[in-house]
Amino acid sequence: MSGTAAADGFPAPSRRAVAARLTRVAGYAPVVPALVLWALSLRHLELDAISDFGLVSILPPSFYAALAILVAGFVAALFASRVHEGVLAAHTAAFVLVVHGTPSAAYGTLRYSWAWKHAGIVDYIQRHGSVDPDISFLGAYHNWPGFFALATLPTELAGWHDAIPLATWSPVFFELLFAAGVLLLAKGLTTDVRLAWLATWFFLASNWIGQDYFAPQALSYFLYLTVIGLGLRYFGTSSARVEAPRATRAGVVALLVLTIAFVSSTHQLTPFMLALALTALVVFRRIELRLLPLVASVLAVAWVVYMAVGFLENNLYWVVDSIGSPEGNASSTLINLGEASEGMRRVALVDRGLTAFVVLLAAVGALRRFRAGVVDLSAWLLAAAPFLMIAANAYGSEMLFRVYFVALPPMAFLAAAAVLPVARPRPSRLARPAAATVSALLIGGLCVAYYGKERLNYFPHDEVQASRLLYRIAEPDALLVSGTYDYPWAFDRYERYHYVALSREPAAVRRAAIADPVRALEALVDRAGAGHAYFIVTRTQRAEVDMTGVMPRGSLAAIERTVARSPRFRPLVRTRDAAVFRFVPERTA
Amino acid sequence: MTRVALPLGLLAGAAVASAAAASPPGPARAAATLIFLAAAPGLAVVPLLRLEGVLAPALAVVAASLVLDGIVAETLVLARVWSPALALGLLVGVTAAGAAGQLVLGAREGRS
Numbered sequence: 001m002s003g004t005a006a007a008d009g010f011p012a013p014s015r016r017a018v019a020a021r022l023t024r025v026a027g028y029a030p031v032v033p034a035l036v037l038w039a040l041s042l043r044h045l046e047l048d049a050i051s052d053f054g055l056v057s058i059l060p061p062s063f064y065a066a067l068a069i070l071v072a073g074f075v076a077a078l079f080a081s082r083v084h085e086g087v088l089a090a091h092t093a094a095f096v097l098v099v100h101g102t103p104s105a106a107y108g109t110l111r112y113s114w115a116w117k118h119a120g121i122v123d124y125i126q127r128h129g130s131v132d133p134d135i136s137f138l139g140a141y142h143n144w145p146g147f148f149a150l151a152t153l154p155t156e157l158a159g160w161h162d163a164i165p166l167a168t169w170s171p172v173f174f175e176l177l178f179a180a181g182v183l184l185l186a187k188g189l190t191t192d193v194r195l196a197w198l199a200t201w202f203f204l205a206s207n208w209i210g211q212d213y214f215a216p217q218a219l220s221y222f223l224y225l226t227v228i229g230l231g232l233r234y235f236g237t238s239s240a241r242v243e244a245p246r247a248t249r250a251g252v253v254a255l256l257v258l259t260i261a262f263v264s265s266t267h268q269l270t271p272f273m274l275a276l277a278l279t280a281l282v283v284f285r286r287i288e289l290r291l292l293p294l295v296a297s298v299l300a301v302a303w304v305v306y307m308a309v310g311f312l313e314n315n316l317y318w319v320v321d322s323i324g325s326p327e328g329n330a331s332s333t334l335i336n337l338g339e340a341s342e343g344m345r346r347v348a349l350v351d352r353g354l355t356a357f358v359v360l361l362a363a364v365g366a367l368r369r370f371r372a373g374v375v376d377l378s379a380w381l382l383a384a385a386p387f388l389m390i391a392a393n394a395y396g397s398e399m400l401f402r403v404y405f406v407a408l409p410p411m412a413f414l415a416a417a418a419v420l421p422v423a424r425p426r427p428s429r430l431a432r433p434a435a436a437t438v439s440a441l442l443i444g445g446l447c448v449a450y451y452g453k454e455r456l457n458y459f460p461h462d463e464v465q466a467s468r469l470l471y472r473i474a475e476p477d478a479l480l481v482s483g484t485y486d487y488p489w490a491f492d493r494y495e496r497y498h499y500v501a502l503s504r505e506p507a508a509v510r511r512a513a514i515a516d517p518v519r520a521l522e523a524l525v526d527r528a529g530a531g532h533a534y535f536i537v538t539r540t541q542r543a544e545v546d547m548t549g550v551m552p553r554g555s556l557a558a559i560e561r562t563v564a565r566s567p568r569f570r571p572l573v574r575t576r577d578a579a580v581f582r583f584v585p586e587r588t589a
Numbered sequence: 590m591t592r593v594a595l596p597l598g599l600l601a602g603a604a605v606a607s608a609a610a611a612s613p614p615g616p617a618r619a620a621a622t623l624i625f626l627a628a629a630p631g632l633a634v635v636p637l638l639r640l641e642g643v644l645a646p647a648l649a650v651v652a653a654s655l656v657l658d659g660i661v662a663e664t665l666v667l668a669r670v671w672s673p674a675l676a677l678g679l680l681v682g683v684t685a686a687g688a689a690g691q692l693v694l695g696a697r698e699g700r701s
Binding site: 125129130131145146147149150152153154156157158159160165177180181183184187219222223226229230233242244245247248251252255258259261262265266 | 619626635645647657670673
């Protein structure tokens with residue numbers, strides 16, 4: 001019954017074993033058509049037609065078909081009688097590639113203006129071999145240089161001129177690391193493999209924040225997940241803990257301390273988030289490493305006091321100003337819906353709806369687990385601890401996003417528990433359709449929320465070329481004036497220039513720029529006392545003005561037209577997507 | 590066999606990465622150096638911890654690699670002695686030391 005003898009004398013594998021192997025191989029099958037459909041969907045994307053509603057306005061049905069196949073394949077594998085983690089991992093990796101690889105593969109240019117700025121810090125280290133903690137512009141990066149020093153290493157060793165090739169595929173790289181980190185964290189919370197994988201899946205499906213680009217936050221977030229995950233796995237007090245010899249535990253502690261030390265020198269916020277999370281876990285006796293929160297706190301504070309003190313002195317006013325004002329810190333994160341375009345308003349509403357849905361699911365999951373007799377105190381603590389930071393700082397109007405980002409893994413775990421509250425060999429009949437439905441809803445929201453600002457994040461080739469030209473020809477100490485900072489900037493010898501964006505000027509200056517652009521720009525050049533000045537306007541800047549309402553719709557395009565007619569500005573390049581003008585001093589004009 | 594294969598593979602990988610870094614820029618150089626930086630330093634030290642399973646060791650390898658790369662690079666930058674060749678040399682040293690440690694440990698366990 002269990003097997004038959006083969007003619008050559010070796011026992012043939014049993015039918016059951018062959019069937020099991022075939023089932024496992026068949027589990028991988030959906031990944032192939034999904035990736036083929038995805039590749040096909042990239043062929044004819046009309047990037048120029050991206051609307052205020054983001055990338056979803058141009059994505060073809062084949063893209064969504066690829067996602068649907070991955071959801072179906074993942075859910076089928078998750079609820080198979082025997083869970084094959086390799087199959088789940090393949091679907092997860094394919095999902096990351098499809099969602100986060102689409103902009104990288106389709107655009108052909110580096111996405112998001114902040115990523116260009118971060119490439120500029122790598123460029124600085126490449127040229128100087130050091131950082132300048134006293135530098136006035138982008139000083140925080142010079143005071144927490146861990147990520148940038150690290151990124152300079154592969155850039156140089158790979159023989160690249162700059163970090164742009166490295167930065168272009170960063171979202172895929174970091175999201176894969178996030179997925180592995182969340183899975184480790186979930187496995188430190190439960191022994192239920194299905195629940196851990198569904199938590200990872202839900203995390204990826206609801207991580208719309210976009211902190212996966214080339215930035216210190218992405219690296220330090222992965223290391224945060226690693227520290228918490230290894231801490232729970234090897235030093236946790238739950239049944240999910242792995243028993244290990246003393247030497248192994250000592251080695252893990254050494255790795256954790258080294259990682260925390262590096263995080264402290266890499267990012268301003270994450271070391272404190274990490275110290276808070278570890279403190280909460282120790283106070284409530286969820287992990288045994290009593291000294292680790294102290295080590296994390298000392299390292300975080302020591303870096304600020306000894307290595308970043310200059311930066312702190314220069315920025316103490318807003319740090320102190322935002323302490324103890326949680327309402328202001330939270331509300332400063334949210335965009336003003338009254339001024340935004342219709343598309344941006346809808347996207348913002350989807351952002352908020354998706355966030356609320358995840359929180360609701362997490363609450364339902366916590367309740368279902370509680371009723372089943374399981375209290376996931378570690379998950380609750382990890383979800384709640386980041387919210388304390390809202391009281392401490394506005395973090396450049398980003399605090400609420402960062403808090404959601406850090407709280408998301410434990411919330412995704414609890415959300416998954418809403419579908420799979422208790423571990424069973426055969427989950428309930430409703431669990432499978434529930435997992436598929438929730439996945440579809442989350443991913444639908446993710447596509448709108450994560451891709452919702454792509455009109456502001458995608459830079460056409462002409463725009464990149466115009467910016468590269470500007471940085472090639474601009475003299476040292478030149479003033480670079482732009483409509484907004486939403487363009488490829490500060491990536492090449494960035495410290496040599498002074499920067500002004502009309503959108504960041506006081507309302508009176510913005511009004512003057514609209515009323516009489518040439519005179520207003522002359523006044524800005526006079527104010528800076530710059531010997532040389534340039535004005536750059538790009539399609540993405542125009543889009544930002546029109547979408548955010550920081551200036552009246554169409555006003556930047558009107559300013560550009562007026563400047564183009566003025567003898568005080570000589571056009572160096574002028575295409576549909578970008579224009580660069582050189583300011584001509586009065587005598588010459 | 591595997592106790593010998595990994596450290597020897599690491600030593601070979603370190604040699605390949607060193608040679609690649611000195612070669613003209615191109616996809617092969619980029620691939621060799623990126624793979625080395627993402628995995629080799631971690632693969633040199635994490636197996637010494639004897640972590641069980643697949644996920645925790647794999648994640649620890651990548652995290653340890655990035656942390657060791659970062660600490661070496663950051664130290665050189667802050668000390669104003671930045672040199673990509675020196676950074677690579679130090680990481681090759683870490684990798685070689687870890688590989689040697691694995692070989693010694695493997696030999697000891699083999700004897701006992």
